[in-house]
Amino acid sequence: MLTHGFRIGIVLVISLFVSKPCLGGAIDVFDGQKGTIKIAGGTAHIPVMKEAAKRIMTRNKDIVITVAGGGSGVGIKQVGEGLVDIGNSGRKAKPEEVEKYGLKMFKWAVDGVGVVVNPANPVKSLTKDQLKRIYAGEIDNWSKIGGVDHGITIYTRDEASGTRAVFWGRALGKGEITTSALFVPSNGAMKTAVANDPHAIGYVSVGHIDETVAPVALDGVTPTLDTVKSGQYSISRGLYSNTKGDPTGLTKLFIEYLLSTEGQQIAAEKGFIPVK
């Protein structure tokens, strides 16, 4: 009779043999490589960056990949100034930014920006006009739009946010945002804030929407992977990874990995629409 430990050992050995071929594919280009990749910027990108980094670093212990947030503006600025290897942005870099820094943009996914409320909130549908008036501070109580009699807590993002840029341009039509709006510094922070506040309204990357927050249909269209993909839900943007000049070495491999079958699969798993 086999002891317990011995049996676990056998399972481990077998799984090593079985799982090894599964890891093959695009990721094996990292074999024998060594060095670090520094990534910063867009906060919508983070789940995909982390998963990709985890897979690469698990396979090759000599590669260190660091992932930081900051927002699209930070990503573009830091990669332009040479502080990081890859600067992520949830918007296209502006022509003057591209020219100033010599940026190369790589779009690896499409993402929607959806309005979210707390799951306990009965309001799950708004018109664009209502949304504009909420953010302008004209509609300040949920009861005016079919909710409970309580003030609306408006959450927004800082100027560095690509998510904000897209939301402000496409959903609010560059309308005014009330000065009483609360600012959070990332997509993750927005989700936490809305998940914890029953009277909150905010907006996040569609890839970040899960059961802790409830998406709000805008003019009858709920922001989901499918509606963004079909173009029915129009508030969407590309997710970009930018480099200063043409990427080289590890950075190049990383970007190719994002665009490989496996990389695109990670993007899909994390709730984004692959570009390939």
Add this chain to the structure above:
Amino acid sequence: MRPSKELLAKSVFLCCAIASAAIILAILGFMVALGIPLFRESTFSAIWSGPWAPHRGAYGIWAMISGTFWIAFLAAMICLPLSLGMSFVISSLAGRRVRKLLGALVRFMTGIPTVIYGFIGIFLLVPLIREGLGGPGICVLTASIMLAILISPTMILFFTDSLLAVNAAYVQAAKALGANRVQRLLYVMVPRALGGMASGFILALGRALGDTLIALMLAGNAIRPPQGFLEPARTLTAHIALVKAADFDSMEFRSIFACGIALYLFTILATIAVRMMARERVAVS
């Protein structure tokens, strides 16, 4: 030590002193120089007291100055009674064991990273304030309470040290006259320690003025001067953290330097106040 060696050591240390002083001045100069385009673009009063609306070309930082003062002063006010009580207990009221234990606890508190307080604030204090007092929960009061805890070790340690620094002869004399522990504390130690305690208060206030993360996480960062304790506010430091990502050449980014200058001035004022108190204390004793 030989004179030549002494001279060498002297000049090396002098260089260090000059360098550190020069850095402080250079920072101010740097901020003013980089802020000049902003001051040229709009008037001083528009920056100091106008609204913040970058898309309309308005870069006023009054909302942030106001938010900073609301949060920092409220934090210092919440912290003061707590620290007084704690320092009384540590310096004289408690037994030796309790004193040691509390002293160690306070010293340990100085090492807790700010982000931990912010995190706890978000998950424990924010819902409590929202349910109990109304409003969004993320507001001036929430940030001030967490900030009060953050700065309390500074205040407590200063208070305790100044109380314990009171000449033992006075305390013994009071004891000989039949004064009990509380009487010795309130009538002998506290009056003698007042100067040191005041500088502790101001230093803690300075720490509250300069803290970034607590306000960034808990105050809501709204760009409007707060009208009450339950309203969101943005501090100068949080503003810098939020705007730093704007384009280098934009006026938004330049406004960071206006914030920096304002913070610099507040800190200098606080330092001068501490200095003057210390001088008075020397004069008294």
